[in-house]
Amino acid sequence: MQLIECPWCGTREETEFHYGGQAHVAYPEDPQALTDEEWARYVFFRTNPKGLFAERWSHSAGCRRWFNAVRxxxxxxxxxxxxxxxxxxxTP
Known part of the structure; x- marks a missing residue:
């Protein structure tokens, strides 16, 4: 079992958390102006690197807050x- 550090609650078991995707993805300024292709690219296309990656996580079984992590x-x-x-x- 892996332990994950919640910025508000401290260290908890990984079963209390849910992955929320790539961090730091900016919402479009004018989503109504996007074409279907541009909207699909915003919703579905993310980088998928091997190595360090900034992600969003939710402490769903604890404080229920979102936080970011470099994993x-x-x-x-x-x-x-x-x-x-x-x-x-x-990070190095």
Whole structure:
């Protein structure tokens, strides 16, 4: 069982969390002006790197808040967690 650090609740078991996709994806300024192709690209297309990746997570069985995490997609190891209003920490 892996432990994940919630910025508000502290360390908890991974079963309390849900993955929410790529972090720092900006919502379109004028979504009504997007074509179907542009809207599909916003909704469905994300980067999928091997290595460090900024993601959104929800502490669904705890405080129910969203937070961001930098996780290595190859090892599943979390390198840092931070609140949505904070800047992404620099990682090696």
């Amino acid at each position: 290595d997609t190859a090892t599943y190891r979390f390198h840092s967690v931070y609140r949505p209003d904070e800047q992404r920490p620099t």
